[in-house]
């Protein structure tokens with residue numbers, strides 16, 4: 001497949017303006033995701049002055065705030081971070097479904113890349129594993145995906 005023309009995003013965050021939107025709900029987990037995303041973006045050249053962090057109450061509020069930021073056209077990309085942890089009622093399913101649908105729809109409607117860093121876990125242990133331990137840090141992965149998508153779109 002050497003001869004196939006390939007377009008791929010460079011993981012270079014220099015010169016970009018980025019917004020991170022993070023929930024206060026489950027902040028003991030989400031703060032680890034935020035730390036991972038900030039660290040990743042700075043190590044890839046992002047100037048700290050070009051980064052804002054917006055806090056929202058919970059995952060259900062992520063789409064609305066991402067949509068407002070995208071509509072401002074002031075940011076090249078957005079990283080949405082949160083953690084929904086299953087409880088005793090079906091509440092989990094409604095919050096996960098609306099948050100993920102809303103974020104995806106916002107990305108498609110606005111054309112602004114949004115890194116999807118919303119953990120949807122059956123237990124606190126699963127969330128801890130994905131917030132900088134056994135299963136990596138999903139905040140880092142969301143920031144990386146957003147960055148790569150920004151740089152791919154620039155070439156299309």
Ligand code: INI
Pocket residue numbers: 023025026057058059060061082083084085086087091092095
């Ligand atoms: N919000 C979360 O971000 N994570 C959760 O685990 C969660 N649970 O389990 O209830 C949660 N609920 C709050 C929700 O996102 C809204 O903030 C709330 O319903 C007010 O609109």
